[in-house]
Amino acid sequence: MVGVSRSTRDAFARLGCPVEYETSREPARLRDWLKLLRVHQWSKNILLVVPLILGQAFFQYHALLAVAVGFVAMGLVASGTYVVNDISDIVADRLHQTKKMRPIARGAIDAGQAFCVALVLILAGFVIMGTKSLPATGWLLAYLVGTLSYSLFFKSLPMIDVFILGGLYTLRVVIGICLAGTQLSHWLLMFCFFFFFALSMAKRHVEITKAAARPGAGVEIKGRGYRTTDAPLTLAMGVSTNLVAVLILSLYVASDIYPRLLYKDPQWLWGTVILVMMWSSRIWLLSHRGELDDDPVSFAIRDRLSLLMGLVTCLFFVLSMR
Structure with missing residues (x-):
């Protein structure tokens, strides 16, 4: 019973049911x-x-x-x-x-x-x-x-x-x-969908690998619908989708950014493509090891290496606009 009133507590007592745990409501x-x-x-x-x-x-x-x-x-x-x-x-x-x-x-x-x-x-x-x-x-x-x-x-x-x-x-x-x-830009939207699909799959993959590593873990993961035996599938789908996202990003730079002439030196943007591939590959490595403890986007904001790669990406973007 969590933060129940006296009347609710008395009603439980009349039922004769054993109470495993009770805590009073704390001030928020x-x-x-x-x-x-x-x-x-x-x-x-x-x-x-x-x-x-x-x-x-x-x-x-x-x-x-x-x-x-x-x-x-x-x-x-x-x-x-x-x-x-x-x-x-x-x-x-x-x-x-x-x-x-x-x-x-x-x-x-x-x-x-x-x-x-x-x-x-x-x-x-x-x-x-x-x-x-x-x-x-x-x-x-x-x-x-x-x-x-x-x-x-x-x-x-x-x-x-x-x-x-x-x-x-x-x-x-x-x-x-x-x-x-x-x-x-449809190229941009498709990149975003494939990229964030892969990141979401990374979060599920780490949940599956952690569940499989627990002593006495069952096959079904409660509340998720996945099984501990699904790890090879989530790994394959996630990594392959991530690589597709990087390919779409490359096509976005080549087929959309270059023809629009928005950037004076767009060749610097290829460095961004490489960094996206490096960062997302690292995310999948940490996920497969079970070391990704949070949402990948939230993780990136707290991770020093991710922030450094983000700064370098911004540098490439600035150089492309000179």
């Missing part, structure tokens, strides 16, 4: 709310800036303002969906080794109160996005539907889950295109 702290809202996950919304940079619209004030406002709106909606996800997973989280310490699962924050906050955040996000771009608001609605359907229905369906995750990441780029008002 600011740190609990920040953890619940996953504010650190807002870093994924940096993908909204990608069309702004590639379209060289970063000197346009209106485009910069629209993307900045969209970043906040996207973050609010994402935080609201994370809360809904935690509410739907409350039972499974309490049985999980680490997720049982999430604020709702351990009773620090009431689920009903959290749900009201989630609704306010989602509505606020849509209102804010609507002030800048109606097309972006429409795509944000698609993102909301996709995220909620993933959390409530598709998370436990193998392969379908990573397809949805890859699509949700790609939607962030689409929203960024609408906000920045840049030209749509």
Whole structure:
């Protein structure tokens, strides 16, 4: 029993059922709310800036303002969906080794109160996005539907889950295109889908390898739909899709960037292609070893080598614009 009232506790006592564990409700702290809202996950919304940079619209004030406002709106909606996800997973989280310490699962924050906050955040996000771009608001609605359907229905369906995750990441780029008002590149969108599909598969692969390494582990991975015997398949699909993404990025540079003459020295962008391949290959190496403990995008923001490679990538981009 987690944070139950006296009347609920008395009702359990009358049933004569043994209570394995009981904890009183703790007063919610600011740190609990920040953890619940996953504010650190807002870093994924940096993908909204990608069309702004590639379209060289970063000197346009209106485009910069629209993307900045969209970043906040996207973050609010994402935080609201994370809360809904935690509410739907409350039972499974309490049985999980680490997720049982999430604020709702351990009773620090009431689920009903959290749900009201989630609704306010989602509505606020849509209102804010609507002030800048109606097309972006429409795509944000698609993102909301996709995220909620993933959390409530598709998370436990193998392969379908990573397809949805890859699509949700790609939607962030689409929203960024609408906000920045840049030209749509199908090469860029296809690269994003294949690339983030591969990264999502890397996260699943590490979950499978860790589950298989636990003593007495069964074949089925509870709540995911995958089996410990699926590791060779997820490895093959993930690595091959990652290489396809790098190939599409190469074709994007050769077939889209070069003909548009946006860059004075576009040959420097080939260095970016190489770095993307190096970084993603390292992600898969860590995943296969079971050393990737977080979402690859969140990992990259904290990993020093990833940040260094990101800085070098920015250098190549600057050199291409001289």
